Amino acid sequence: MxxxxxxxxxxxxxxxxxxxxxxxxxxxxxxxxxxxxxxxxxxxxxxxxxxxxxxxxxxxxxxxxxxxxxxxxxxxxxxxxxxxxxxxxxxxxxxxxxxxxxxxxxxxxxxxxxxxxxxxxxxxxxxxxxxxxxxxxxxxxxxxxxxxxxxxxxxxxxxxxxxxxxxxxxxxxxxxxxxxxxxxNRNDVALGLSWFAMGMFKKVMIADRISAYADSMFHAPRDFGFAGTWAGVLCYAMQLYFDFSGYSDMAVGLARVFSIRFPLNFDSPYKATGIIDFWNRWHMTLTRYITAYVYSPIIFWISRRRMEKGKKSTMRARATLDGFTSLIALPMLFTLFLAGVWHGAGLQYLLYGLMHGTYIVINHAWRTFLPADGQLRRLIKGPVAVGITFICVLFGEVMFRAAGAGSAISIYAGMLGRHHGAGAHTVELAWIVALLALVWLMPNTQELLGEEQREDAPNWNPIKTPRWQPNLAWWLATTCMFLISMAYCTTESTFLYFQF
Known part of the structure; x- marks a missing residue:
C-alpha cells in the first residue's frame, strides 16, 4: 500500500x-x-x-x-x-x-x-x-x-x-x-491533511505526469539527440524532485494528523548553492544519519591516530594538504561511497556515491583553500552557484537513474551532442520551464505552511505567497488539490525511494 x-x-x-x-x-x-x-x-x-x-x-x-x-x-x-x-x-x-x-x-x-x-x-x-x-x-x-x-x-x-x-x-x-x-487535535489535523494534500498533488499531478518523458529517454538513450537527451534528463530531475518532495510532505503531514512531529526531510535542494548545501537539503535525515554514525566516527578514529603519532588534528590542520586529505577527503569519499552502495547493488550506485563524494571534497577544498573575499568566490555565488550545483546534480542523477554504468555513459555522450536522434518536444519543454520556475522561484511546502526551516540556509523566493491558515479559502484550495489528485491516482503508482 x-x-x-x-x-x-x-x-x-x-x-x-x-x-x-x-x-x-x-x-x-x-x-x-x-x-x-x-x-x-x-x-x-x-x-x-x-x-x-x-x-x-x-x-x-x-x-x-x-x-x-x-x-x-x-x-x-x-x-x-x-x-x-x-x-x-x-x-x-x-x-x-x-x-x-x-x-x-x-x-x-x-x-x-x-x-x-x-x-x-x-x-x-x-x-x-x-x-x-x-x-x-x-x-x-x-x-x-x-x-x-x-x-x-x-x-x-x-x-x-x-x-x-x-x-x-x-x-x-x-x-x-x-x-x-x-x-x-483539530489544528494538527487541519495542518497535517493540508500537508498531505500538497504532497499528493506533487506526486500524482506532477511527478507521475512527467515520468513518461524521462522513461522514454532512459530506456533508449541512443535514440535521442542533444536536445532530446537534455530534455529527458531534466524531466527526470523534475520527476525525482517532486516524487521525493511529495512523499516527504505526505509522511510529515500524516504524522502531524496524529500530533506527531517528524523532522523535515526535504528543503528545496535545487536552490542549493553548493553540494554540501545540497546534501543538507536533500534526504536530510539520511545526511544526518551518515554524518553521525559513519563520517564522525571515522573522523574521531583518524584524529586519535594522528594525535598518537604526534600530528595535529584541529581545524587548522585541515587547512594543510595532509590534514585535508586525511581528515576530510578520504573520510568523505568513503562515506559517500557507502551512501551510494546503500541506494542499490549496481555499479551505477557505487559510481553515484563516488561522484557526490568527489563533489563534496571539491566543495570543502573551495571553502578551505580559497579566501572568502577572493575574486573567484565573489563571482561564483548566488544564482551562478545554484546553476553550477544544479548541473553537477544532474550528472549525478543520470548515474542514479540509468539501468547501468554503460547506459549512463551513453546518456552522457548524448548530453555532449554525440548522438543524432529525436529532439525535445514542445510539451516537454513547457513542463521543464514551468517546473524549474516553480522549483527556483516559489516557496516550498513547509514555508507555505509556516513551519520551521533551517536558519543557516534561507530559501530565496522572489514570488511571495500567502501563508497557510486554517480557514475556508485554504480548505477549498487543499480540498481541490486532493480531489484532483484522487481522480488521477492509480494503484500502480509507487514512490521512487520505495526500492531502497
Whole structure:
C-alpha cells in the first residue's frame, strides 16, 4: 500500500484517524497499541510473509537493546553485544539487498551460475538503520531502554516505515510518553491533511505526469539527440524532485494528523548553492544519519591516530594538504561511497556515491583553500552557484537513474551532442520551464505552511505567497488539490525511494 493508492486514503487513513480518536480516549497504551497494529496492517497489505521479517527484526533488536542496558557496567561485554547486533542487522540487509545481485554479477563473468533474484522487503534499509542507531546510542548512554510497545511503534509507525524519514529516537520517543494527550487535535489535523494534500498533488499531478518523458529517454538513450537527451534528463530531475518532495510532505503531514512531529526531510535542494548545501537539503535525515554514525566516527578514529603519532588534528590542520586529505577527503569519499552502495547493488550506485563524494571534497577544498573575499568566490555565488550545483546534480542523477554504468555513459555522450536522434518536444519543454520556475522561484511546502526551516540556509523566493491558515479559502484550495489528485491516482503508482 502506498500513500497515493486509493485504498489508503479511502479506507486505511479514515479508519486510522477514527480509531486513534476512539482508543486515545482510553489512554496512552491503547492509543499506542492501536497505531502499532495499524502500522502492521499497513505493511502486511504489501506482504504478510515479510511482515514476519519486520516483527522478527523488532523483537531481535529489542532483546539486544535490553542486553546492552543490563551490561552497562561491563564495557567489553556491552561492546560485544552491540557488535553482534549490528552484524546481524547488516547481515539481513546484505542478504536481501546485495547477495543475489552480487552472485549474478559474478555469474555474468563466468564465476558460478545465475541464482535468480529475491524480492527486496519494503523499507528494510529504513527500519534497519533506525534500529542500529538506537543500539549505538544506547551503548553510548545517549538513549534509554524502552518498553516493547513504544519501541514497536517507534520502528513501525506507518508514515515513515517504508521510505523514511530515518527517525532518531530522541525526537520521536518522547512523543510517545504518558504526559501527552492521545486524541485528535483539530489544528494538527487541519495542518497535517493540508500537508498531505500538497504532497499528493506533487506526486500524482506532477511527478507521475512527467515520468513518461524521462522513461522514454532512459530506456533508449541512443535514440535521442542533444536536445532530446537534455530534455529527458531534466524531466527526470523534475520527476525525482517532486516524487521525493511529495512523499516527504505526505509522511510529515500524516504524522502531524496524529500530533506527531517528524523532522523535515526535504528543503528545496535545487536552490542549493553548493553540494554540501545540497546534501543538507536533500534526504536530510539520511545526511544526518551518515554524518553521525559513519563520517564522525571515522573522523574521531583518524584524529586519535594522528594525535598518537604526534600530528595535529584541529581545524587548522585541515587547512594543510595532509590534514585535508586525511581528515576530510578520504573520510568523505568513503562515506559517500557507502551512501551510494546503500541506494542499490549496481555499479551505477557505487559510481553515484563516488561522484557526490568527489563533489563534496571539491566543495570543502573551495571553502578551505580559497579566501572568502577572493575574486573567484565573489563571482561564483548566488544564482551562478545554484546553476553550477544544479548541473553537477544532474550528472549525478543520470548515474542514479540509468539501468547501468554503460547506459549512463551513453546518456552522457548524448548530453555532449554525440548522438543524432529525436529532439525535445514542445510539451516537454513547457513542463521543464514551468517546473524549474516553480522549483527556483516559489516557496516550498513547509514555508507555505509556516513551519520551521533551517536558519543557516534561507530559501530565496522572489514570488511571495500567502501563508497557510486554517480557514475556508485554504480548505477549498487543499480540498481541490486532493480531489484532483484522487481522480488521477492509480494503484500502480509507487514512490521512487520505495526500492531502497
Amino acid at each position: 502506498t500513500f497515493s493508492a486509493p485504498g489508503f486514503f479511502v479506507f486505511f487513513l479514515p479508519l486510522s484517524v477514527l480509531g486513534f480518536a476512539l482508543f486515545g480516549s482510553f489512554g496512552r497504551r491503547s492509543a499506542v497499541a492501536f497505531l502499532a497494529f495499524m502500522s502492521l496492517v499497513f505493511y502486511a497489505e504489501w506482504s504478510v510473509t515479510y511482515l514476519w521479517l519486520l516483527i522478527g527484526s523488532i523483537l531481535f533488536n529489542f532483546c539486544v537493546s535490553h542486553l546492552i542496558a543490563r551490561n552497562a557496567s561491563r564495557e567489553r561485554v556491552q561492546t560485544g553485544i552491540l557488535s553482534f547486533g549490528i552484524a546481524a542487522n547488516l547481515a539481513a540487509l546484505g542478504y536481501f539487498k546485495y547477495l543475489f545481485p552480487l552472485l549474478n554479477f559474478f555469474a555474468g563473468h563466468g564465476i558460478g551460475h545465475n541464482v535468480g533474484s529475491i524480492i527486496l522487503p519494503l523499507g528494510i534499509s529504513f527500519f534497519t538503520f533506525t534500529q542500529i542507531a538506537y543500539l549505538v546510542d544506547l551503548k553510548q548512554g545517549a538513549a534509554t531502554p524502552e518498553n516493547l510497545l513504544s519501541y514497536f511503534l517507534f520502528v513501525t509507525y506507518f508514515p515513515h516505515l517504508i521510505a523514511g524519514p530515518i527517525l532518531h529516537h530522541k525526537e520521536i520517543m518522547p512523543q510517545f510518553r504518558e504526559e501527552r494527550r492521545y486524541g485528535l
